[in-house]
Amino acid sequence: MTTFLGMPAGGGNLTGEPFPKAAREALGNAQLRRNLAKATGTIRAKRANVVGELPDWAQLRAAGAAIKDEVLANLDEHLVRFEEALTSRGTHVHWARDAGEANRIVADLVRATGTREVIKVKSMATVEIGLNEALAGIGVHAVETDLAELIVQLGKDKSSHILVPAIHRNRSEIRDVFRREMPGVDPDLTDDPRALAEAARRHLRHKFMTVDVAISGANFGVAETGSLVVVESEGNGRMCLTLPRTLISVVGIEKLVPRWQDLEVFLQLLPRSSTGERMNPYTSVWTGPTEGQTSHVVLVDNGRTATLADPDGRAALRCIRCSACLNSCPVYERTGGHAYGSTYPGPIGAVLSPQLTGVDRNPTLPFASSLCGVCYDVCPVAIDIPAMLVHLRGRVASAKGTTPESTAMRALAWAMADARRWRRLVRLGRFGRLASRHVPLPGWSTARDLPQPPKETFRDWWESSR
Amino acid sequence: MVRVALFVTCLVDGLFPDVGKATVRLLERLGHEVVVPPAQTCCGQMHINTGYPGQALPVIRNHVEAFEGADVIVAPSGSCAGSVRHQHADVARAHGDAKLAEAAADTAKRTYELSEFLVDVLGVTDVGAYFPHRVTYHPTCHSLRVLKVADRPLRLLRAVEGIDLVELPAAETCCGFGGTFALKNSDTSTAMLGDKMSAVLSTKAGVLTAGDSSCLMHIGGGLSRLRSGVRPLHLAQILEHTR
Numbered sequence: 142m143t144t145f146l147g148m149p150a151g152g153g154n155l156t157g158e159p160f161p162k163a164a165r166e167a168l169g170n171a172q173l174r175r176n177l178a179k180a181t182g183t184i185r186a187k188r189a190n191v192v193g194e195l196p197d198w199a200q201l202r203a204a205g206a207a208i209k210d211e212v213l214a215n216l217d218e219h220l221v222r223f224e225e226a227l228t229s230r231g232t233h234v235h236w237a238r239d240a241g242e243a244n245r246i247v248a249d250l251v252r253a254t255g256t257r258e259v260i261k262v263k264s265m266a267t268v269e270i271g272l273n274e275a276l277a278g279i280g281v282h283a284v285e286t287d288l289a290e291l292i293v294q295l296g297k298d299k300s301s302h303i304l305v306p307a308i309h310r311n312r313s314e315i316r317d318v319f320r321r322e323m324p325g326v327d328p329d330l331t332d333d334p335r336a337l338a339e340a341a342r343r344h345l346r347h348k349f350m351t352v353d354v355a356i357s358g359a360n361f362g363v364a365e366t367g368s369l370v371v372v373e374s375e376g377n378g379r380m381c382l383t384l385p386r387t388l389i390s391v392v393g394i395e396k397l398v399p400r401w402q403d404l405e406v407f408l409q410l411l412p413r414s415s416t417g418e419r420m421n422p423y424t425s426v427w428t429g430p431t432e433g434q435t436s437h438v439v440l441v442d443n444g445r446t447a448t449l450a451d452p453d454g455r456a457a458l459r460c461i462r463c464s465a466c467l468n469s470c471p472v473y474e475r476t477g478g479h480a481y482g483s484t485y486p487g488p489i490g491a492v493l494s495p496q497l498t499g500v501d502r503n504p505t506l507p508f509a510s511s512l513c514g515v516c517y518d519v520c521p522v523a524i525d526i527p528a529m530l531v532h533l534r535g536r537v538a539s540a541k542g543t544t545p546e547s548t549a550m551r552a553l554a555w556a557m558a559d560a561r562r563w564r565r566l567v568r569l570g571r572f573g574r575l576a577s578r579h580v581p582l583p584g585w586s587t588a589r590d591l592p593q594p595p596k597e598t599f600r601d602w603w604e605s606s607r
Numbered sequence: 608m609v610r611v612a613l614f615v616t617c618l619v620d621g622l623f624p625d626v627g628k629a630t631v632r633l634l635e636r637l638g639h640e641v642v643v644p645p646a647q648t649c650c651g652q653m654h655i656n657t658g659y660p661g662q663a664l665p666v667i668r669n670h671v672e673a674f675e676g677a678d679v680i681v682a683p684s685g686s687c688a689g690s691v692r693h694q695h696a697d698v699a700r701a702h703g704d705a706k707l708a709e710a711a712a713d714t715a716k717r718t719y720e721l722s723e724f725l726v727d728v729l730g731v732t733d734v735g736a737y738f739p740h741r742v743t744y745h746p747t748c749h750s751l752r753v754l755k756v757a758d759r760p761l762r763l764l765r766a767v768e769g770i771d772l773v774e775l776p777a778a779e780t781c782c783g784f785g786g787t788f789a790l791k792n793s794d795t796s797t798a799m800l801g802d803k804m805s806a807v808l809s810t811k812a813g814v815l816t817a818g819d820s821s822c823l824m825h826i827g828g829g830l831s832r833l834r835s836g837v838r839p840l841h842l843a844q845i846l847e848h849t850r
Contacts, residue, residue: 165794174798453701471781475798509792511785511799512656514752531656531694538658550659554651557617558665560673563648567621584790588797589828592622599620599627603643 151444151497153240153270157482160505164480180308181468187417204406206523209459212397219364219397226367230429235439243441244275256354262378263287264358266391269484284348286377295322301478304464309477355381359392364399368428372421379425389437394445395458410521414463444497453532457493459522466516488516492529500536507533610640612677616687617649623820629847630683646673652690657787660698667695671710680718683843685750685818688720722759732762737850739769743812747819748781773810784825800829818842
C-alpha cells in the first residue's frame with residue numbers, strides 16, 4: 142500500500158491491552174459468558190429468520206457492497222458534493238483530521254452555546270474519538286440517551302458491542318446500576334424490563350425537555366442531497382434531533398451514499414442484519430436544520446484515509462455498523478467486546494481498528510480470530526473479513542521484522558519448499574517427539590493431549606508397500 | 608477409472624498416516640488408481656495465515672510443480688484444499704509472480720476435497736462402507752464456508768451401512784482450532800473447544816468424525832484429556848471401513 146505523509150492515524154478509543162491477555166480475563170467471568178451466549182444466540186436466530194425470508198438477499202448484499210465501493214472509489218468528490226449540499230441548506234460543515242481535532246471543534250461549538258450539559262444520540266464515532274471525556278474536560282456533561290449507552294454511562298462501564306453496548310449486562314445487573322446511579326430512582330426498582338424502561342424514560346424525559354444542545358452521529362449521509370440519517374429503535378434519538386436548538390453531528394467520512402435512492406438498499410440491509418427486524422421503529426432523516434435550529438456537521442477522518450489507501454484493507458470502510466459479525470463470531474461470543482480494547486469489537490473491529498490506528502498500535506487484533514469465516518457469510522456488505530485478517534497479519538509480521546517466530550517460520554518454509562529436506566525434517570520431528578512424548582507443548586497441552594506420533598509416516602508406508 | 612493424485616497433506620503424512628491409508632484404500636476399492644506425487648510437502652497455509660505469505664511463495668511453487676500434469680488432485684482436508692483453491696493464486700499475484708499465479712489457478716481447478724471428489728466427480732454417495740457405531744459429524748469451517756461442501760459428507764455418511772448418525776448440536780460453530788490461533792489465543796481456543804466437546808458428549812456418540820485431521824487433532828486432543836472415550840476418526844476412515 143502507499144501511505145502518504147500527512148495521512149492522519151486514528152486516535153481516541155481504538156486501542157487496549159493485548160487481545161490474548163484481555164481475553165483471558167474475560168473468559169474467567171462465567172456470568173459474562175452466560176449473558177453473551179444468551180444475547181448473541183437470540184439475536185442470531187432473529188437475524189437468520191428475517192434474512193432468510195428475503196429471496197433477493199444476495200442481490201441486496203451485492204448492491205450494498207457495490208454502492209459503498211462506488212463511494213470509496215471517489216470519496217473526495219462525494220465529500221465535496223455532500224459539503225456543498227449541506228452548506229446550501231444552512232448547515233455548517235467542519236473537517237477533522239483526527240480524534241483530537243474533532244473533539245476540539247465540538248468542544249468549541251458547545252462552549253459557544255454556554256450550556257453545561259448536552260444530550261446525545263447513540264453514536265459510534267463519538268465513542269471512537271472519546272468525545273464525552275473531552276467534553277468533561279471543559280466541564281460539560283454529555284448525557285447518553287440510548288438506553289444501553291445510558292446503562293454503560295451510569296455504570297461507569299465501557300461499551301462492549303456496536304449495537305447493544307450493554308450486552309454484557311443482564312437485567313438484574315442493570316437494576317443494580319440504576320438503583321445506584323440514577324438520581325431520584327425508586328429504591329425498590331425491580332428487574333422487570335418494563336420497570337427498567339420506565340425508570341430510564343422518566344430520567345431521560347427530563348433531559349429532553351431541558352437540555353438545549355444535542356450531539357448525534359449518523360448512519361448515512363446522502364451526498365446528492367446533504368441529508369443525514371439516523372436509524373434507531375427507541376425514538377430517543379429523534380427527541381435529540383428535533384428538540385434542542387443546536388445540533389452537532391459527528392460523522393465518519395465513509396458514511397456516505399451517493400444518491401437518495403441508495404437508502405432503499407441500506408434500510409433493508411441494516412435492520413435485518415442488526416436487530417433482526419424487518420424494519421426498525423424510527424428512521425430520522427433531516428436535510429438542513431429544522432426551523433429555529435443551528436446545525437453543524439463534523440466530518441471525521443481519524444485513520445479512514447489511511448485505511449482507504451490499502452487496496453486489500455479498504456473494504457472495511459463499507460461497514461454499516463450492523464453487528465451481525467459480532468453476534469455470529471464464536472470468539473466474540475466467548476470473550477465479549479471489552480477484550481478487543483477498541484470502540485469497534487468483534488471481527489469488524491479486528492480489521493478496522495488496526496487500520497485506523499496503524500497495525501503497530503493494534504498488533505494482536507488481526508490474530509483474534511480462528512478464521513472460521515462466519516463473519517463474511519453474515520456481512521450485509523460482503524466484507525471478506527477472514528481474507529482481510531490474513532492480509533493484516535502479513536502487515537503486522539512485516540512491521541515487526543525479524544523475530545524468533547519469523548525465523549522459525551522461514552526455516553520451516555525452507556524445508557517445505559523441497560520434498561527431500563521436508564521428509565528429513567518430519568522424520569527428525571517424529572523421533573524428537575517420540576523421545577520427548579511427555580514434554581508438554583506450551584499453549585496446547587493445557588487442555589489438549591498431543592497425538593502420539595506414528596511408527597511410520599504415510600509416505601514411508603506408501604513407498605514400502607508399493 | 609480416474610487416476611487420482613493424492614495430496615496427502617503434511618499433517619496426515621506426519622501425524623495421521625492412517626487417514627492417508629484409508630483414503631488410498633477407499634479410492635482403490637472404488638476402482639480408481641492412486642498416485643502420490645513424491646515432490647509434495649505442504650500447502651503453506653500456516654505461513655499465509657500467520658502473516659508470512661512471502662515465505663509461503665516457494666512452498667506454493669513446490670506444490671504447483673509437484674502436481675503438474677495431474678488430472679485430478681484429491682486431499683483429505685477441506686482446509687488444505689481451500690488454501691490451494693482460494694489462496695495460492697492470490698498470494699502469488701500479490702508478490703508479483705503472474706506466471707505462478709496462473710499455474711496455481713490451474714492447480715486449483717484440478718483440486719478437490721475428498722467428499723467433493725466422491726460426490727461431484729465420481730457421482731457416488733454409497734461407497735459400500737459398513738460402520739456399526741454411533742457417530743456424530745462436525746462440519747469443519749473451511750470445508751463448509753471456504754469450499755462450501757454443504758451436506759456432501761453427510762450424504763456419504765448416511766449411506767454407510769449400520770451407522771447410527773446423530774446430529775451434533777451447534778454443528779456449524781467453529782471448534783476453536785484455527786491453526787496458530789490455537790497457540791496464540793490458547794485461552795479463547797480452549798473455551799471454544801469446551802463448548803464443542805460439550806456438544807459432542809451430549810450426542811452420546813462413540814465416534815466424532817470430520818473432513819479435517821487438524822480440527823480432529825484439536826477436538827480429539829481435548830476429548831482424550833477428558834478421558835471421554837470418544838474416538839476422533841476422519842471421514843475417510845469411516846468410508847473405508849467394510850464388513
